Amino acid sequence: MNLRLEDVRVKLSGRQIISGANLLVAEGDLCGLIGPNGGGKSTLLRTVYRHLKPYSGWVYLGQTDLWRLSPVKVARKIAGVPQETRSDFDVTVFEMAAMGRTPHKHPLAATTASDREIVTGALTRVDALHLAERHFATLSGGERQRVLLARALAQQTQVLVLDEPTNHLDVRHQLELMELVRELGLTTVMAVHDLNLAAGYCDRLHVIDSGKIVAGGPPEDVLTAELLRSVFGVHADFTTHPRTGRPHLILSTVDGTP
Numbered sequence: 001m002n003l004r005l006e007d008v009r010v011k012l013s014g015r016q017i018i019s020g021a022n023l024l025v026a027e028g029d030l031c032g033l034i035g036p037n038g039g040g041k042s043t044l045l046r047t048v049y050r051h052l053k054p055y056s057g058w059v060y061l062g063q064t065d066l067w068r069l070s071p072v073k074v075a076r077k078i079a080g081v082p083q084e085t086r087s088d089f090d091v092t093v094f095e096m097a098a099m100g101r102t103p104h105k106h107p108l109a110a111t112t113a114s115d116r117e118i119v120t121g122a123l124t125r126v127d128a129l130h131l132a133e134r135h136f137a138t139l140s141g142g143e144r145q146r147v148l149l150a151r152a153l154a155q156q157t158q159v160l161v162l163d164e165p166t167n168h169l170d171v172r173h174q175l176e177l178m179e180l181v182r183e184l185g186l187t188t189v190m191a192v193h194d195l196n197l198a199a200g201y202c203d204r205l206h207v208i209d210s211g212k213i214v215a216g217g218p219p220e221d222v223l224t225a226e227l228l229r230s231v232f233g234v235h236a237d238f239t240t241h242p243r244t245g246r247p248h249l250i251l252s253t254v255d256g257t258p
């Protein structure tokens, strides 16, 4: 199932935050959304997991207008991991991950053996099964992030929306998360700050700056020295990753200081 945004516009507190975004994520593709702080990545993603209604424009899931579907129907098709999640839930890690099963069940239905198996599998995939009995609120930022990804996996959707899923993770877990997301083969859109992770794993990148998508395409086409200077204000030298053959960036400030 592909995901398509057409001329999406969002205002918050009377301010234009997204001004006419067009984006296509092909079925099974991993699309990275990159851009400077405040550019509009999270805001755009919130329109995809149905937290924020654009005042104009469309978000299509396949042929269906997302905003014509009920929240439960959307939750069966799209799983999201937001950037910040309240940590004061008084639930265990297992219970938190099991919330991913909610859209598939009657509100009062008990957790079935099949649900438990799915949740256990999801926690295992993010290397968090050993935390299952801990209270979610007591986890570190990175542990919490992995559990929230497990909750999204337990939702068993075709589309995954991830807002900076690697920002609290140690280097091994960052790489493992990117590998996992690729292996899943879902239609995925992910905001990401680490340009080398974006270049190394994403099929396509879109650059969002001041609420506008200013570039899009395969990483090797998008990540040019001119773009990195104009959008991020940094100097980039390029090399090729010796194992993956993907572009690898060496960044410095524009005056050349590493």
Ligand SMILES: Nc1ncnc2c1ncn2[C@@H]1O[C@H](COP(=O)(O)OP(=O)(O)OP(=O)(O)O)[C@@H](O)[C@H]1O
Pocket (backbone or CB within 6 Å): 012, 013, 015, 017, 035, 036, 037, 038, 039, 040, 041, 042, 043, 044
């Ligand atoms: N409720 C709000 N009212 C007014 N402005 C808002 C509101 N929420 C976000 N903004 C502004 O919208 C702009 C885009 O924010 P957003 O969080 O989408 O950016 P981002 O690209 O995800 O940034 P970051 O890389 O820092 O996470 C920012 O200037 C932010 O201050």
